[in-house]
Structures are given as C-alpha cells and as structure tokens.
Amino acid sequence: MEWDRRRRKSDDSGDGTRRGYHHGNLREALIGAALDLIASKGLSGVTFAEAARAAGVSAAAPYRHFPDRESLLAEVARRGFEHFAERLEAAWQDGRPEPVAAFNAVGRAYLAFARAEPAYYTAMFEAGLSLDDHADLRAAGDRAFAVLRGAAERLVGDLPREGRPPALMMALHVWSMSHGIAALFARADGGRRRLPMSAEDLLEAEVLIYLRGLGIAA
Amino acid sequence: MEWDRRRRKSDDSGDGTRRGYHHGNLREALIGAALDLIASKGLSGVTFAEAARAAGVSAAAPYRHFPDRESLLAEVARRGFEHFAERLEAAWQDGRPEPVAAFNAVGRAYLAFARAEPAYYTAMFEAGLSLDDHADLRAAGDRAFAVLRGAAERLVGDLPREGRPPALMMALHVWSMSHGIAALFARADGGRRRLPMSAEDLLEAEVLIYLRGLGIAA
DNA sequence: GGCGTGATGTAATAACCGTTCACATGGAGT
DNA sequence: ACTCCATGTGAACGGTTATTACATCACGCC
Numbered sequence: 001m002e003w004d005r006r007r008r009k010s011d012d013s014g015d016g017t018r019r020g021y022h023h024g025n026l027r028e029a030l031i032g033a034a035l036d037l038i039a040s041k042g043l044s045g046v047t048f049a050e051a052a053r054a055a056g057v058s059a060a061a062p063y064r065h066f067p068d069r070e071s072l073l074a075e076v077a078r079r080g081f082e083h084f085a086e087r088l089e090a091a092w093q094d095g096r097p098e099p100v101a102a103f104n105a106v107g108r109a110y111l112a113f114a115r116a117e118p119a120y121y122t123a124m125f126e127a128g129l130s131l132d133d134h135a136d137l138r139a140a141g142d143r144a145f146a147v148l149r150g151a152a153e154r155l156v157g158d159l160p161r162e163g164r165p166p167a168l169m170m171a172l173h174v175w176s177m178s179h180g181i182a183a184l185f186a187r188a189d190g191g192r193r194r195l196p197m198s199a200e201d202l203l204e205a206e207v208l209i210y211l212r213g214l215g216i217a218a
Numbered sequence: 219m220e221w222d223r224r225r226r227k228s229d230d231s232g233d234g235t236r237r238g239y240h241h242g243n244l245r246e247a248l249i250g251a252a253l254d255l256i257a258s259k260g261l262s263g264v265t266f267a268e269a270a271r272a273a274g275v276s277a278a279a280p281y282r283h284f285p286d287r288e289s290l291l292a293e294v295a296r297r298g299f300e301h302f303a304e305r306l307e308a309a310w311q312d313g314r315p316e317p318v319a320a321f322n323a324v325g326r327a328y329l330a331f332a333r334a335e336p337a338y339y340t341a342m343f344e345a346g347l348s349l350d351d352h353a354d355l356r357a358a359g360d361r362a363f364a365v366l367r368g369a370a371e372r373l374v375g376d377l378p379r380e381g382r383p384p385a386l387m388m389a390l391h392v393w394s395m396s397h398g399i400a401a402l403f404a405r406a407d408g409g410r411r412r413l414p415m416s417a418e419d420l421l422e423a424e425v426l427i428y429l430r431g432l433g434i435a436a
Numbered sequence: 437g438g439c440g441t442g443a444t445g446t447a448a449t450a451a452c453c454g455t456t457c458a459c460a461t462g463g464a465g466t
Numbered sequence: 467a468c469t470c471c472a473t474g475t476g477a478a479c480g481g482t483t484a485t486t487a488c489a490t491c492a493c494g495c496c
Contacts, residue, residue, distance in 0.1 A: 020491085022492080047483090048482075048483070049481075049482060050482095059483085060484080060485085060486095069482090
C-alpha cells in the first residue's frame with residue numbers, strides 16, 4: 001500500500017499506534033477516528049482534539065492534513081458517497097437479470113447502506129455540509145445519484161413513448177423516497193419512531209406502488 | 219399576554235431589551251434568539267452564550283429556564299412541530315372540498331413550511347435530537363403526523379375493501395416522499411442541488427403517480 | 437555518504453463555549 | 467413590612483477550535 005512506504009521503519013507494527021516523531025499515516029488515522037467517533041458518540045462527538053488523541057498526536061497535528069474540522073467530516077462524507085455509489089452499482093448490475101427486480105435491489109441497497117454504515121450515512125446526510133464549500137463532495141454525491149438516474153432511464157425506456165415520464169424526475173422521486181425513509185425510519189438508533197413493518201418493506205411497497213402508477217409492472 | 223404581567227413595570231418598552239435585574243421574559247427571548255441564530259449562522263451557531271448575549275443576560279442565566287443547550291433546541295423543535303401541525307391541518311381542511319386536491323394541498327403545505335420556516339424545520343429534522351430524551355417533542359411530532367394519517371385514512375376509505383392498502387402505510391409513504399424532497403431539495407439554501415423543476419411540482423407529481431398506483435385518481 | 441529542505445508534528449497560547457456554584461436581587465404573597 | 471424563592475450574576479473549570487513559532491525527520495540532490 002501507498003502509505004506503508006511512508007511509515008517509519010520503527011512504526012510498522014500495524015497496530016496504528018505511533019512510534020516515532022512522525023505518525024506516518026495520520027490522515028487515514030484521523031478519518032478512521034472520525035468514523036469511530038460518529039459511531040460511538042454521534043456527530044457532535046467528532047472532535048479534532050479527540051481524533052488527534054486517538055491517533056496519538058497533538059491537537060495541532062490534524063491541521064497539517066485538514067484545514068478545519070468541517071473538512072475532515074467532508075472527506076468522510078465524500079468517501080461515504082464513493083462507497084455508496086459502489087454499493088448501488090453492485091445492486092443495479094446494469095439491470096440484470098431483470099430491470100424491475102434490479103431496481104428494487106437498488107432500493108434495498110440504499111437502506112442497507114444507511115444501516116450497515118451509519119457513520120458514513122451520518123456524515124453524508126446529517127452533518128449539514130455545504131456542497132458549495134466542498135466541490136469534491138458534490139461530485140461524489142452526483143456519482144451516486146447517477147446510478148439511480150441510469151436505472152431510471154432503463155426502466156422508463158421500456159415504456160411507450162407517449163406519456164413517458166422524464167427519467168430524471170423518476171430518479172429524483174425514488175431518491176426522495178429512499179432518503180425520506182432512511183432519514184425518518186432507518187437511522188442507526190432504530191429510527192425516530194416505531195414502525196409496523198421494516199423500513200425495507202416500507203420502501204419496497206412504496207416503490208412498487210409508484211412504479212405501478214407509472215405503468216411499470218413487476 | 220401572559221408574560222406581560224410578569225415583566226417589570228420599568229421594562230415595558232417592548233423592544234425586548236432588558237431594563238432591570240430580571241429580564242421578565244427570558245425564556246421566550248432565548249427561544250427567539252435561537253431561531254434567529256439558526257437562521258443566520260446555522261445549527262452550530264446556536265450557542266447558549268450567544269443567545270444569552272442577545273437577550274442581554276449573563277451566560278449562566280439560560281440555565282434557569284433550560285437544563286442544557288439541547289433542551290433549548292428541543293423546545294424550538296417542539297414549537298416547530300406545533301406550527302407544522304397547524305399548517306398541515308389548515309391545508310387539509312378535513313378533506314374539503316375534495317380529498318385528493320386537499321391531499322395535494324397538504325403536500326404543498328409541507329414544503330411551504332420547510333421553505334417559510336427554515337429555522338424551525340432545521341431544529342425539527344436536522345438537530346439530531348433524540349425523541350427518547352424529549353418526550354414532548356415526540357408527542358408534538360406525532361400530532362403533526364396524525365394529520366397525514368387522517369388524510370390517508372380518508373383517501374383509502376374511498377377504495378374498495380379488497381386490496382385496500384393500510385392507511386398507516388400510505389401515510390408513512392407520503393411522509394417519506396415529502397420529507398425526502400424537503401431534505402434534499404427544499405432546504406433554505408435552495409437545496410443541496412439544482413432541480414429541473416420546483417420542489418413543489420416534483421412532490422406533486424410524485425404523489426400523483428403514487429396515488430395512481432393505488433388506484434386513487436385525481 | 438553528507439546535506440539541506442519541505443513535510444509533518446509539538447508546545448504554547450488566545451478566544452470561545454457548556455456547565456456549575458455560591459451569591460445577589462427583587463417581585464409576590466402573607 | 468417582611469420573608470421567600472424564582473431569577474440573574476460573576477467566577478471558575480474543563481474542553482474545543484485555531485494560530486504561531488519551533489522541532490524533527492524522510493527524501494532527493496550532490
């Protein structure tokens with residue numbers, strides 16, 4: 001790995017603790033610490049000072065790698081969107097073996113990510129990061145959305161030309177459903193309120209009804 | 219008003235500035251300051267110290283009215299849900315003159331609230347407040363949701379018994395759509411990304427397609 | 437192999453915030 | 467008039483962000 005070459009020879013124990021004057025991989029260590037802190041103490045628990053402590057460096061060291069605390073969170077969120085896009089792509093599988101089923105798989109993958117990676121999801125959608133201040137964050141988010149949009153285009157393509165809805169609109173609709181359910185009901189803490197069904201089933205039913213409304217049958 | 223009686227006679231200028239040793243209406247002043255701070259500096263700009271400064275009292279004074287900073291935000295969010303429920307009820311109008319049209323009005327009212335009251339909306343949905351720690355907050359949220367649920371029950375009631383979907387599920391679906399669109403596209407800053415149509419139109423189309431999928435025509 | 441330099445980490449510091457505590461004030465009721 | 471207690475004050479503690487001058491060392495260059 002790239003960073004292995006940069007570590008000091010006396011610091012190759014692999015346990016992540018610092019050995020010499022230089023950490024050798026502080027940037028990665030801080031990102032990892034931020035993820036751990038989100039998971040254990042929530043967004044407000046993510047502290048430059050605490051992340052630095054976890055990495056075994058002084059409180060000022062993180063400023064060599066991130067201009068400020070928010071940029072650290074933005075980088076976590078950016079990576080979250082990268083992983084997110086990968087998961088969605090893996091679920092979509094270019095619409096194979098069957099577009100509607102693959103589309104439902106994308107929806108399930110959306111919620112699965114929110115559940116399996118609550119720390120990333122929190123940084124991505126709940127950290128209040130401005131997309132204008134972090135252009136690369138917006139780009140990563142766009143890449144994830146592109147999967148939804150591509151899938152929508154495929155589904156819409158099977159409809160007769162007249163009355164065919166815009167694929168972009170359909171993608172936005174499905175995104176809003178997925179995000180709405182994830183934000184309201186599929187949070188790490190089990191969601192903001194109790195449900196009579198799983199968030200996954202709720203979303204699947206919602207998408208199914210929506211697709212039926214578009215004339216796309218399962 | 220109630221609090222007027224509690225103000226000192228020398229403090230009835232009405233400009234909100236403190237005159238004597240006691241403020242007379244600090245609790246309300248803090249809530250107002252919190253709303254202003256959310257609007258001007260965002261959630262992280264809401265500071266007990268800053269709110270106290272705005273009210274012209276010392277930094278320790280707020281603790282006489284709220285156990286901690288989070289409780290102030292929770293109270294703001296609670297009031298937000300109260301107003302929210304009122305707006306939704308006003309839009310629904312018990313389903314008059316026509317249920318589907320009234321239902322769409324509820325959706326528009328949802329987004330209108332997110333736009334017109336970004337400070338409340340932020341406190342309600344983006345402050346990361348635990349509903350378990352603030353029972354009254356949950357109750358206020360439930361009251362707002364009850365409007366959606368009642369509307370859903372009305373719409374579902376017009377369907378034939380066989381295959382009639384659960385009203386609760388339908389209410390959750392519509393809530394997820396509304397919240398998803400509000401969170402993703404109708405934020406105060408104009409939303410996280412550009413849209414080819416207004417958030418209101420996007421939601422109206424989404425609900426329309428969804429209702430068609432349920433067999434409820436416009 | 438020796439050297440300089442830029443990247444990386446440290447210590448010290450200033451400003452700010454949440455929170456607590458002992459104490460001060462004065463409005464309300466007796 | 468007097469007391470009570472809700473409300474506000476000032477000082478203090480520990481923690482956070484961020485900046486600055488200084489320390490260390492890995493690497494490339496000769």
